[in-house]
Amino acid sequence: MKDDVLKLGTVTFTNRLFTGTGKFAANSLIPKMLAASNSQMITVALRRIDTTAQSENILDSIPKNVTLLPNTSGARTAEQAVRIARIAREAGCGDFIKIEVITDMKYLMPDNWETLKATEILAKEGFIVLPYILPDLPLAKRLESAGAVAVMPLGAPIGTNRGLETRPLLELLIENCTIPVVVDAGIGRPSQAAAAMEMGADAVLVNTAIATARDPIAMGRAFDQAVRAGRTAYLAELAEESNLARASSPLTGFLD
């Protein structure tokens, strides 16, 4: 399995668990979680500061060997997402960008249409674009043509920990996309991450389930193990399911 790597743009990943920096009780937990989970890519967000308070720089908590994936959260239109992406790159975050355009504040569903528009613009500007989407196959194919390096369909709404509710649609994407599929959002348990990887997802992105666990460091380790197990199982090719029992011991009588 030494050569089982994931290439996104200019970077080769040997670990298929992507993580996020949101919701940690303290920034000091982030480097420890990264060490425990072996995650090689992590998301960050960009916000207006509160000018009345001292702000910590989250980038100080991320080791230099971990690839930054700034997101465009807060954007409600393609134009806003493009602006955030340009700022993130100018500010030294590299070329990766997770496009996240959300207009629905109740379920935080990504706006697929604005996301496609932003992808078209940013891919042309040389960004390594990973759009966060509802799992929709025709859209995923359009994103592929627009130059996205991967698609990031949701398993369940952000932060819900409900797992792979969109499973049949995720399977269509995995089956038919030529770019990697990274299941993002909603994964609440390591077993759900393993299930996504067994299905053939190329990676998963997990934030809330790790950051809000009682022990985020141990949970990071658990997700790493689950993602590796699921990936290994996928490569090993799962045995067939059957409705009827199939004996795993010989059925010849023992005493006759």
Next chain:
Amino acid sequence: MGFFVNGVEETGLPCTVAELVKRKGLTPEALVVELNQQIIKQQQWPVIELRTGDRLELLSFVGGG
């Protein structure tokens, strides 16, 4: 009319970006500064005077998924 910082009008004395950051007691290393939708690098902060109608955004990277 003064200039705008994160959407709020500032009515203080004219100043440079560097002076404004200092006046507000902000940590320069944690800041990303955008003036009229252009990123301003830290080396330029002392030479850029804020003018009437300017729109300054003081941003920083925060936790997010």
